[in-house]
Amino acid sequence: MELERFELGATHYKExxxxxxxxxxxxxxxxxxxxxxxxxxxxxYLAELKEGRIIARKCNKCxxxxxxxxxxxxxxxxxxxxxxxxxxxxxxxxxxxxxxxWDASRIKKGEKPHLPAVIEIDGASPGMGILHLLGEVEPxxxxxxxxxxxxxxxxxxxxxxxxxxxxxxPVRR
Amino acid sequence: MxxxxxxxxxxxxxxxxxxxxxxxxxxxxxAAKMALDSCGLTMKDIECxxxxxxxxxxxxxxxxxxxxxxxxxxxxxxxxRHFVGGGTGVFAPIHGWFHVASGMFDTCLVVCxxxxxxxxxxxxGAFKTIFDHTTEQPxxxxxxxxxxxxxxxxxxxxxxxxxEIALVSVKNKKNAMDHPSAQLPMxxxxxxxxxxxxxxxxxxxxxxxxxxDGAAAIVLASEHVAKRITDKPVWIDGVGWNLDxxxxxxxxxxxxxxxxxxxxxxxxxxxxxxxxxEIEIAEPYDPFDYKELHHMEGLLLADRGKAVEMxxxxxxxxxxxxxxxxxxxxxxxxNPIAATGLMKVIEIFLQLRGEAGKRQVPxxxxxxxxxxxxxxxxxxxxxxxxx
Amino acid sequence: xxxxxxxxxNVDLTYWEGEIPVNYVYTYGxxxxxxxxxxxxxxxFLASRCEDCxxxxxxxxxxxxxxxxKLETTFAVPGTGKVxxxxxxxxxxxxxxxxxxxxxxxxxxxxxxxxxxxxLTGVEPGEVKVGMAVKPxxxxxxxxxxxxxxxxxxxxx
Ligand SMILES: [Zn+2]
Ligand SMILES: [Zn+2]
Numbered sequence: 052m053e054l055e056r057f058e059l060g061a062t063h064y065k066e067x068x069x070x071x072x073x074x075x076x077x078x079x080x081x082x083x084x085x086x087x088x089x090x091x092x093x094x095x096y097l098a099e100l101k102e103g104r105i106i107a108r109k110c111n112k113c114x115x116x117x118x119x120x121x122x123x124x125x126x127x128x129x130x131x132x133x134x135x136x137x138x139x140x141x142x143x144x145x146x147x148x149x150x151x152x153w154d155a156s157r158i159k160k161g162e163k164p165h166l167p168a169v170i171e172i173d174g175a176s177p178g179m180g181i182l183h184l185l186g187e188v189e190p191x192x193x194x195x196x197x198x199x200x201x202x203x204x205x206x207x208x209x210x211x212x213x214x215x216x217x218x219x220x221p222v223r224r
Numbered sequence: 225m226x227x228x229x230x231x232x233x234x235x236x237x238x239x240x241x242x243x244x245x246x247x248x249x250x251x252x253x254x255a256a257k258m259a260l261d262s263c264g265l266t267m268k269d270i271e272c273x274x275x276x277x278x279x280x281x282x283x284x285x286x287x288x289x290x291x292x293x294x295x296x297x298x299x300x301x302x303x304x305r306h307f308v309g310g311g312t313g314v315f316a317p318i319h320g321w322f323h324v325a326s327g328m329f330d331t332c333l334v335v336c337x338x339x340x341x342x343x344x345x346x347x348x349g350a351f352k353t354i355f356d357h358t359t360e361q362p363x364x365x366x367x368x369x370x371x372x373x374x375x376x377x378x379x380x381x382x383x384x385x386x387x388e389i390a391l392v393s394v395k396n397k398k399n400a401m402d403h404p405s406a407q408l409p410m411x412x413x414x415x416x417x418x419x420x421x422x423x424x425x426x427x428x429x430x431x432x433x434x435x436x437d438g439a440a441a442i443v444l445a446s447e448h449v450a451k452r453i454t455d456k457p458v459w460i461d462g463v464g465w466n467l468d469x470x471x472x473x474x475x476x477x478x479x480x481x482x483x484x485x486x487x488x489x490x491x492x493x494x495x496x497x498x499x500x501x502e503i504e505i506a507e508p509y510d511p512f513d514y515k516e517l518h519h520m521e522g523l524l525l526a527d528r529g530k531a532v533e534m535x536x537x538x539x540x541x542x543x544x545x546x547x548x549x550x551x552x553x554x555x556x557x558x559n560p561i562a563a564t565g566l567m568k569v570i571e572i573f574l575q576l577r578g579e580a581g582k583r584q585v586p587x588x589x590x591x592x593x594x595x596x597x598x599x600x601x602x603x604x605x606x607x608x609x610x611x
Numbered sequence: 612x613x614x615x616x617x618x619x620x621n622v623d624l625t626y627w628e629g630e631i632p633v634n635y636v637y638t639y640g641x642x643x644x645x646x647x648x649x650x651x652x653x654x655x656f657l658a659s660r661c662e663d664c665x666x667x668x669x670x671x672x673x674x675x676x677x678x679x680x681k682l683e684t685t686f687a688v689p690g691t692g693k694v695x696x697x698x699x700x701x702x703x704x705x706x707x708x709x710x711x712x713x714x715x716x717x718x719x720x721x722x723x724x725x726x727x728x729x730x731l732t733g734v735e736p737g738e739v740k741v742g743m744a745v746k747p748x749x750x751x752x753x754x755x756x757x758x759x760x761x762x763x764x765x766x767x768x
Contacts, residue, residue: 052234052235052262052263052574052577052579053574053579053580053581054237054403054404054405054574054581055404055581055582057236057258057261057262059237059238059239059254059258059404059405060238060239060246060250060251060254060255060258060439061238061239061240061241061244061246061251061254061437061438061439062241062244062245062246062641063239063241063242063243063244063245064243064244064245064638065243066243069636069638074245074638074639074644075638075639075643075644075647075648075757075758076636076637076638076639077636077637077639077758078344078634078635078636078637079284079634079635079636079637080633080634080635081284081631081633081635083630083631083632083633084628084629084630085357085628085629085630085631086626086627086628087357087358087626087627087628087629088624088625088626089358089625089626089627093358093359094623094624094625096359097358097625097627098623098625119356119359119471125469125470125471126469144377144473144477145373145374145376145377145380145477146373146376147368147369147372147373147376147424147425147426147427148422148424148425149366149368149369149372149423149424149425150421150422150423150424150425151366151368151423151424152364152366153348153352153364153365153366154346154348154349154366154632155345155346155348155366164425165364167363167365167369167372167373167424168373169373169377169473169477178474178475178476179474180473180474181359181473182355182359182360182363182365182369182473183363184363190425195376195377195380211625212362212627213358213359213360213362213363214362214363243638244638245638245640245641245644246638246640246641247637247638247639247640247641247642247643249640250640250641250642250673250674253673253674253679256679257674257679257681260679266678266679267677267678267679268678281631281633284633284635284637294676295674295676297679299676299677300677341638342635342636342637342638343633343634343635344634344635344636345634347633349631349632349633349634350631350633352631352632353631357627357629358627361629
C-alpha cells in the first residue's frame with residue numbers, strides 16, 4: 052500500500068482566506084484565569100524569596116537537598132524531612148540567548164536578548180537546577196560552568212515570587 | 225508472558241499542513257477511512273478504538289477525546305483516549321497493543337489527530353503551560369527555551385557543533401521531498417540552517433519542526449486475525465515507555481535516560497540484545513534537529529556523544545547503513561503532535577513491507593523502531609516492529 | 612513533618628494567579644462550511660444521508676459516524692421540526708437573573724435523524740408542549756454571517 056496510491060486528506064488554506072471571507076470561521080478568546088494554591092512547599096519557597104533567601108527541602112533517605120522544595124521525594128516516594136536554606140549563588144548548567152518573546156513574536160529592535168539559564172544552586176544537591184535568567188553579562192561572555200549570584204529586587208518591591216530574583220549575574224570565584 | 229501477538233495490518237494518513245480547513249474530527253475520519261480501506265476492512269470488523277491527541281488547548285476543544293470520537297470510528301465502540309504529550313503518537317500503537325495483546329479484542333483502530341492551527345496566531349500560549357505556573361511561567365518562557373538549553377548542554381558535553389547538528393535538518397527535509405504528506409520538504413544546505421533566523425541560540429528557525437494540522441491511523445489485529453487480513457503483517461514485537469521527573473531542569477540534559485529505559489523495555493520484550501546490529505532502520509523523534517542524535521543515543525543505537533559520527537559518515541542517510549527518519553521526520557513531513565509519532569510508526573510499517581515507494585531504503589530491513597518524546601519533556605515511547 | 616505537616620495558619624495559605632493566554636480561530640470544516648453557507652446565502656438547511664446505515668444527518672457531514680462511510684452529496688430539508696424536550700431558563704451564564712425567561716429546546720428536525728438545540732421564540736414558556744410543531748426563524752439575509760446565530764430560534768408552526 053504505497054501512500055502515493057491514495058488521495059490524501061487535509062485541505063490547506065491560507066490565513067488570508069479567513070479575512071477575505073473565502074472560508075467561514077469563528078474566533079474565540081476564552082477567559083482562562085486561575086488562582087493556583089501554592090501548597091506547603093512552594094508557599095514556603097515563595098515566602099522565603101520575599102525575605103531574600105532560597106529554601107530547599109531534604110530527603111533523609113536519599114539525602115538529596117531538593118530545589119524547588121517539595122513535600123515528598125519523587126525518587127524515594129516518601130515525605131521529605133527537613134527545610135534547608137541554600138545559598139543564592141550557583142553555576143550555569145546551560146543557557147540560551149533568546150530573541151523571541153513567550154508568544155513567539157520577535158523582541159524589539161535594540162532590546163537585549165533574553166538569557167534563560169538552568170542554574171545549579173550552591174547548597175542543593177548536584178544537578179538540582181532551576182530555570183532563571185542571566186543579567187549584567189554579554190551573551191558572548193557566558194560560559195557553561197560559570198559562577199553566578201542572584202540579584203534581588205529591593206526588599207520593599209518583593210512580592211513572594213520567583214521574580215523577586217531579577218536575574219543571576221557572574222561572580223568571580 | 226501470555227499475550228496475543230499483535231500486528232499492524234493497515235495504515236492511513238492525511239497531508240500535514242500548516243492550516244487545514246477540515247475540523248479535527250474530519251481529519252481523523254480521512255486518516256481512519258484510509259487505514260480501513262488499505263486493508264479492506266469496515267467498521268463492522270473493528271472491535272475497539274484507541275485515540276491519541278495532544279493537549280486540548282491546541283485545538284481549543286475541551287474534552288477533545290470525546291469530540292474526536294465520531295471521526296475516529298468510536299461510535300458505540302469501546303473507545304479510549306490516551307495522551308502523553310509529544311510522546312502520544314508512538315504511545316498510540318502501544319495503547320492499541322494493550323487492547324489486542326490482552327486477548328480482550330482481536331482488532332483495534334488506532335487514530336491520532338491534531339489541529340494546532342486553531343490556536344492563533346501560534347500555539348505558544350498553550351506551550352507556555354508546559355512550564356510550572358508558579359516557579360517558571362513568571363519568567364515569561366517560550367517553549368524553545370527548553371530545547372535551546374538542552375541543545376546547548378548536549379553540544380557542550382560532547383563537543384558537537386551547530387554545523388554538525390544542522391545536517392540532521394538538511395537530511396530530513398530532503399527525505400521529506402519523497403513523502404506525499406510532507407509540509408516542509410526542501411533541499412537546503414547547512415549554511416541555510418545556520419543563516420536562518422536565530423530564535424534562541426543555539427536554535428535557529430530551520431532547526432525546528434513546524435506547527436501542523438494532520439491525522440494518521442493504523443489498524444491492529446491479533447495473530448490469527450491478521451493472517452486472514454494480509455500476507456504482510458508487521459508485528460509489534462516490543463513496546464516500551466518511561467517517564468522521568470517533572471522537574472525538567474534537574475535532569476541530565478545531555479542524555480535522555482527515560483528514553484533508554486523505554487528502549488530497554490521494548491528490546492527485552494522483542495529479544496533484542498544488540499540494538500546497534502539488530503535495529504536496521506529507525507524513526508527517532510526529531511521535533512528539533514539535535515533531538516534525532518540525542519534520541520539515537522538514548523535508544524542505544526549510537527554510543528553516547530557518537531550519534532553525530534554516524535551522521536557525518538552518512539550512515540543515517542536513507543541509503544546508508546542505518547537510515548534514520550527516512551520519512552523526512554517531524555522536521556520535513558511536519559509536526560501535528562500526536563499524528564507525527566504515528567506517521568513514524570507508519571513509515572517503519574511501510575519500509576518493512578517494502579512499500580515505501582521512492583522513500584524505500586535498500587537491503588529489505590526486517591526490524592525497525594519508532595520513538596517519540598514529550599509530556600513535560602520527560603517521556604520516551606518506543607515500539608519495535610518486525611516483519 | 613512531610614506529608615503530615617499541616618498548615619493551620621490561614622496567613623500561610625497563599626496562591627498564585629495566572630492565566631492560560633490562548634486565542635482561537637475555528638474553521639467550520641468541510642461539512643459545516645457547506646451547511647452554514649447554504650443557510651447564509653439561501654436560507655436552506657442542508658442535510659446528508661448514509662444509505663448504508665439509513666441515517667440522515669443535519670447539519671450535513673462529510674462522513675457517517677456509524678460506518679465511517681464518505682458522504683458526498685447534500686440536499687435541503689425544510690428546517691421544521693417538533694419539540695423533543697425543553698427547559699425554561701431564568702439565569703444567565705454568570706448566574707445573574709434574566710429579565711425575561713427564555714425557552715431552550717431540543718428540536719427533532721423533520722426528515723432527519725438529528726436534533727437541534729436552540730431557542731424557542733414567539734411563544735410563552737407556559738404554552739410550550741413536547742411534540743409541538745416548530746419552524747425556523749432566520750435573521751434577514753443581509754444580517755446573516757454564516758453561523759448558528761443566523762437562526763433566531765424556532766417558533767410554533
Ligand atoms: Zn529521597
Ligand atoms: Zn453509515
